[in-house]
Amino acid sequence: MKGLFERVDFLRSPLTIRVSLIAFGCVAFFFLGKHWSGEYPQQFVFFNSGTPSAFTHSPVVALSPNAEKKFNVSSLIDSADNHSLTSDLVLPPPPPPQRFGIVDANGTMTDDFNTGDSDPNVEENWGGGGGGGEGGENQTYMDSGNPTGADGGGISVRKFPLCPEGMREYIPCLDNEEDIRKLESTDRGEKYERHCPGEGKGLTCLVPAPKDFKYPIPWPTSRDEVWFSNVPHTRLVEDKGGQNWIYRDNDKFKFPGGGTQFIHGADKYLDQIEEMVPDISFGQHTRVVLDVGCGVASFGAYLFLRNVITMSIAPKDVHENQIQFALERGVPAMVAAVATHRLLYPSQAFDLIHCSRCRINWTRDDGILLLEVNRLLRAGRYFVWAAQPVYKHEESQQEAWRDMEGLTKRMCWELVKKEGYIAIWQKPFNNSCYLSREPETQPPLCDADENPDKVWYANLKPCISRIPENKYGANITAWPARLHHPPDRLEGVEMDAYMAKDEIFMAEARYWTSIIEGYVRAFHWKKLQLRNVMDMRAGFGGFAAAMIDLQIDAWVMNVVPTSGPNTLPVIYDRGLIGAAHDWCEPFDTYPRSYDLLQASGLFSREQKRCNITGILLEMDRILRPGGHVYIRDAAAVVRQVQEIAEAMGWRTALGDTEEGPYSSRRQMRCEKPLRRR
Numbered sequence: 001m002k003g004l005f006e007r008v009d010f011l012r013s014p015l016t017i018r019v020s021l022i023a024f025g026c027v028a029f030f031f032l033g034k035h036w037s038g039e040y041p042q043q044f045v046f047f048n049s050g051t052p053s054a055f056t057h058s059p060v061v062a063l064s065p066n067a068e069k070k071f072n073v074s075s076l077i078d079s080a081d082n083h084s085l086t087s088d089l090v091l092p093p094p095p096p097p098q099r100f101g102i103v104d105a106n107g108t109m110t111d112d113f114n115t116g117d118s119d120p121n122v123e124e125n126w127g128g129g130g131g132g133g134e135g136g137e138n139q140t141y142m143d144s145g146n147p148t149g150a151d152g153g154g155i156s157v158r159k160f161p162l163c164p165e166g167m168r169e170y171i172p173c174l175d176n177e178e179d180i181r182k183l184e185s186t187d188r189g190e191k192y193e194r195h196c197p198g199e200g201k202g203l204t205c206l207v208p209a210p211k212d213f214k215y216p217i218p219w220p221t222s223r224d225e226v227w228f229s230n231v232p233h234t235r236l237v238e239d240k241g242g243q244n245w246i247y248r249d250n251d252k253f254k255f256p257g258g259g260t261q262f263i264h265g266a267d268k269y270l271d272q273i274e275e276m277v278p279d280i281s282f283g284q285h286t287r288v289v290l291d292v293g294c295g296v297a298s299f300g301a302y303l304f305l306r307n308v309i310t311m312s313i314a315p316k317d318v319h320e321n322q323i324q325f326a327l328e329r330g331v332p333a334m335v336a337a338v339a340t341h342r343l344l345y346p347s348q349a350f351d352l353i354h355c356s357r358c359r360i361n362w363t364r365d366d367g368i369l370l371l372e373v374n375r376l377l378r379a380g381r382y383f384v385w386a387a388q389p390v391y392k393h394e395e396s397q398q399e400a401w402r403d404m405e406g407l408t409k410r411m412c413w414e415l416v417k418k419e420g421y422i423a424i425w426q427k428p429f430n431n432s433c434y435l436s437r438e439p440e441t442q443p444p445l446c447d448a449d450e451n452p453d454k455v456w457y458a459n460l461k462p463c464i465s466r467i468p469e470n471k472y473g474a475n476i477t478a479w480p481a482r483l484h485h486p487p488d489r490l491e492g493v494e495m496d497a498y499m500a501k502d503e504i505f506m507a508e509a510r511y512w513t514s515i516i517e518g519y520v521r522a523f524h525w526k527k528l529q530l531r532n533v534m535d536m537r538a539g540f541g542g543f544a545a546a547m548i549d550l551q552i553d554a555w556v557m558n559v560v561p562t563s564g565p566n567t568l569p570v571i572y573d574r575g576l577i578g579a580a581h582d583w584c585e586p587f588d589t590y591p592r593s594y595d596l597l598q599a600s601g602l603f604s605r606e607q608k609r610c611n612i613t614g615i616l617l618e619m620d621r622i623l624r625p626g627g628h629v630y631i632r633d634a635a636a637v638v639r640q641v642q643e644i645a646e647a648m649g650w651r652t653a654l655g656d657t658e659e660g661p662y663s664s665r666r667q668m669r670c671e672k673p674l675r676r677r
Helices: 002-011 014-039 235-243 266-276 298-306 322-329 364-376 395-410 488-492 501-523 542-549 568-573 602-606 612-622 635-647
Strands: 140-143 154-157 225-227 247-249 252-254 288-292 309-314 333-335 350-356 377-386 414-419 422-426 532-535 555-561 577-581 594-600 623-634 651-656 665-671
Touching (some): 154 635, 266 298, 266 414, 298 322, 488 501, 488 568, 532 542, 542 555, 612 623, 612 635
Parallel strands (some): 288 309, 288 350, 309 333, 350 377, 532 555, 555 577
């Protein structure tokens, strides 16, 4: 009984009563909510059955109590105000923009921009013309299909035609007969210098290869033989066959390695020069050489075996194809004449300058031509002259020798050795000899503010270029250490930089080493048999240095655009070669000169100044069939370049840079096909 009473007392407790009331209320509330929600439109806000059956009931419409009443609302409206309410709302004009400009590829707004010249070969159809009309092969149209992946419509360029067969060896700035005929004088070789076609007269077609063109013989075999069909000209064989330059053997030209003054071969000739002046030391103290009037460039070809790179130059004269033979052999060469303008190389560029029967009168016009050699020659280095006045005893030849001897003495050159038919002079290390001459001695010393590195269309100067007092350009490390040692003249490069130039120099070297290592792995560069290579925007020469470090058996023509900082002195101090050039004009070389063209950031820099189509047509002209082009630039620029490249028939492939798919830069690989008429 006691337990029963305890349970009854528990039920009477206040807590039990409260819990029971709450439970009862919840159950009641649940059933009431379900009843009213299911039968009437007045649902509880928090509850809905949510089941499909809830939507099977007939819809119920609740009528307003005022449904049958009428109201006059005219008294609520101002009778005088009969226009729309929104017409009274006068919005203030937007504030004027704070700044006008364009956003560049890096997302920075600038008001310093130039729209550049219009491209006559790229004609946009702004809706209305339909892309028809006259114009022929190079007319363009807007492609709404957008094959390039750019925002908006892309520009599509129709196929370019082949040039006439007579233009197979065409060099635009040296074959401009119209302007050459207008020259007032040609006594000083003016007709062999640059005379580029005027505006609207540039190349608009694709230069064809010879009829039986074959892919070039690879280096080093090409040093000794090339295909006759690639350079089908026999004038040099007829003129120089007896001097051991060149002869024809069935379908090939062969090069025994001789020259007019070294008919027994270049190797013995080089040995003799080194024995005469041991300090020349090919491959160590002498790394970069200029060969003036080079013939077929056997001198430079054999210096490769001694770790020396030679810039071989000759004019396009009666032996007009000698530079073409040099390039076909795989030897660095340019068409150039020592006439009235400076050569396109910096001061103190060459460790040795060579002239063997180069047919140049060095003493004419008070020695102005030899003064150009003096500008190019590094302080303390050597000029080698192998010519008839050195060893012949006829009065005319002896007079020429006396003139040369007197001129070089006034220029403070020291005749260090004369042996047989070779004479070798040394340039002084500093200006002390010049300053100690008699006041009226000719030629004079150039003014202190004269820039010896200004070369683009610069006239020859009738004065002696000063040697820098700080000895920059003279204190050069021996090869191969100089390739990676930041030279003193790096400090003289005028450029905007946020870090030390030495650091930029080293960073560029690391960058290109990484890039080319990737090319070797991914694109098998060592199997491409590359030989003649051009870097179209060379910077400090990091691309060429990386090619050497990675043992790719090729040489690089480092082109420094005149639109940017002049880094050519740095390139030559490193033991590399190159030339200044403005890419708004053609380059002075024969068609089909190069196996590979590399252009990094070139088009985005030059598009405001130059016709991009003109640059690409020039690239096609100087590129060999089967040759390769690698372009790295802003994505929008690369897409535009791709359109023109494909119109030229190049095979193209776009890819990401090492920065990844979201970078503002892209890279493009191209290959030129073989085209014949």
